[in-house]
Amino acid sequence: MNRQGLQLFYNGYQPAGLEVLRLNTILYPASWNVYDSYAQVLKAVGQRQESILMYHKSLELNPKNKGAEQALAELLPDKK
Numbered sequence: 001m002n003r004q005g006l007q008l009f010y011n012g013y014q015p016a017g018l019e020v021l022r023l024n025t026i027l028y029p030a031s032w033n034v035y036d037s038y039a040q041v042l043k044a045v046g047q048r049q050e051s052i053l054m055y056h057k058s059l060e061l062n063p064k065n066k067g068a069e070q071a072l073a074e075l076l077p078d079k080k
Helices: 002-010 014-027 032-044 048-061 066-075
Strands: none
Touching: 002 014, 002 032, 014 032, 032 048, 032 066, 048 066
8 A cells, every 4th residue: 555655646646645645654553664655755745844743653663764864854954
């Protein structure tokens, strides 16, 4: 289902892809990967805050998710 959502999103069916990935987080709430994929497409459409929340959830489920750490570093303002 995750792959299908990503394929829809990146092949011209963004709204459908977003919805499939959103539903995937409901159906598989223990999967860090579904939150990571949903965060990725949210970021791509400019839904920054929602993307940040999903990346945080992905990291909560898998603290070793380096991709989520990198994405959050890009999304979050510099804290200097």
